[in-house]
Amino acid sequence: MSTVNSDFHIKREIRILGIDDSALLSEKVMVVGTIFRGGDWMDGVIRADITKDGLDATDIICNMIKRSKHYGQIRAVMLDGITYAGFNVVDIQMMYRQTGIPVIVVMRSKPDFEKIKSALKNFLDGEERWKIIERAGEIEEITGEKKKNSIYVQRAGISLESVNKIIRLTSIRSNIPEPLRVAHLIATGIILGESRGKA
Amino acid sequence: MSTVNSDFHIKREIRILGIDDSALLSEKVMVVGTIFRGGDWMDGVIRADITKDGLDATDIICNMIKRSKHYGQIRAVMLDGITYAGFNVVDIQMMYRQTGIPVIVVMRSKPDFEKIKSALKNFLDGEERWKIIERAGEIEEITGEKKKNSIYVQRAGISLESVNKIIRLTSIRSNIPEPLRVAHLIATGIILGESRGKA
Numbered sequence: 001m002s003t004v005n006s007d008f009h010i011k012r013e014i015r016i017l018g019i020d021d022s023a024l025l026s027e028k029v030m031v032v033g034t035i036f037r038g039g040d041w042m043d044g045v046i047r048a049d050i051t052k053d054g055l056d057a058t059d060i061i062c063n064m065i066k067r068s069k070h071y072g073q074i075r076a077v078m079l080d081g082i083t084y085a086g087f088n089v090v091d092i093q094m095m096y097r098q099t100g101i102p103v104i105v106v107m108r109s110k111p112d113f114e115k116i117k118s119a120l121k122n123f124l125d126g127e128e129r130w131k132i133i134e135r136a137g138e139i140e141e142i143t144g145e146k147k148k149n150s151i152y153v154q155r156a157g158i159s160l161e162s163v164n165k166i167i168r169l170t171s172i173r174s175n176i177p178e179p180l181r182v183a184h185l186i187a188t189g190i191i192l193g194e195s196r197g198k199a
Numbered sequence: 200m201s202t203v204n205s206d207f208h209i210k211r212e213i214r215i216l217g218i219d220d221s222a223l224l225s226e227k228v229m230v231v232g233t234i235f236r237g238g239d240w241m242d243g244v245i246r247a248d249i250t251k252d253g254l255d256a257t258d259i260i261c262n263m264i265k266r267s268k269h270y271g272q273i274r275a276v277m278l279d280g281i282t283y284a285g286f287n288v289v290d291i292q293m294m295y296r297q298t299g300i301p302v303i304v305v306m307r308s309k310p311d312f313e314k315i316k317s318a319l320k321n322f323l324d325g326e327e328r329w330k331i332i333e334r335a336g337e338i339e340e341i342t343g344e345k346k347k348n349s350i351y352v353q354r355a356g357i358s359l360e361s362v363n364k365i366i367r368l369t370s371i372r373s374n375i376p377e378p379l380r381v382a383h384l385i386a387t388g389i390i391l392g393e394s395r396g397k398a
Binding site for chain 2: 048
């Protein structure tokens with residue numbers, strides 16, 4: 001499935017799309033994508049809406065990417081975890097197949113799978129959601145310069161070595177890559193009136 | 200009135216707020232502010248809504264600034280022209296008095312005052328709006344390296360020399376300062392689904 005580990009030369013200006021969601025204030029939750037050149041420069045912003053606790057995130061995000069004028073340039077998509085808008089789980093293998101763009105999931109800490117599994121019992125299609133989570137694959141650690149700066153990743157269509165390079169290239173202001181840090185500022189700022197917290 | 204020309208040492212990481220509006224799609228028009236450190240790094244996003252062709256932009260933008268957690272750090276506010284959301288004119292002298300922060304208005308080209316004056320005839324309070332436009336003061340040219348990169352500015356509470364320094368420091372990707380370029384990408388991207396055009 002994700003056996004293609006498209007290893008590529010990573011230029012300093014590689015185009016990366018970072019996607020975050022906004023606060024859970026209503027049934028429709030805004031997701032914001034930022035198109036960055038490396039960690040330096042934002043080239044564009046895209047937006048779409050997904051359903052709180054729905055199962056439409058994968059399709060809607062894929063469509064948002066494919067209709068963007070930046071689609072042909074984007075070399076990797078970064079997600080802030082795989083559950084958006086509550087428990088709207090993103091199928092990263094499907095996303096890679098549908099868009100042809102490698103996917104990197106970034107997490108500040110290891111997810112608590114027992115807690116997630118337990119919460120999914122409240123969903124009729126909880127098992128389907130759990131399978132999507134399992135399909136996202138192994139969680140790997142990317143060690144920062146200091147141990148406390150480590151982050152965790154999952155990936156589709158890209159080698160760990162390339163993930164490592166892209167994370168280092170783009171994490172210039174914190175241990176979170178700029179495309180995700182800025183997508184978070186936008187999503188919270190627009191919905192809450194002022195940005196807050198960390199991606 | 201704007202006799203105080205607070206000249207200050209301009210650090211590379213000076214905090215600048217750039218404000219742009221979104222497309223005129225409804226009665227309420229979103230304005231987006233980006234808080235930048237110099238031209239490099241976005242620290243935050245703020246948002247508010249003003250009325251299409253209303254006269255509430257000055258008050259609402261001042262309140263948006265004063266309630267922000269970044270208020271104490273912001274050293275200059277940049278506007279993309281002084282008419283937002285149609286003909287909702289921003290009083291930059293009033294803004295400087297209310298916030299204590301110098302205001303820099305940035306324009307790609309000299310505004311067509313005859314056209315504006317003529318359009319204002321459709322407003323009962325057209326004369327009041329025209330006075331606010333006059334109060335924004337002289338339009339000065341900031342020459343780029345190439346003549347075609349020149350921009351035009353108006354200002355309140357700041358010397359032309361300081362304006363020049365701040366424009367040069369922050370215009371690292373185009374002839375438009377980063378806080379305005381990025382505010383424009385966010386405002387159009389969020390409202391239209393994908394960012395477009397130039398600030």
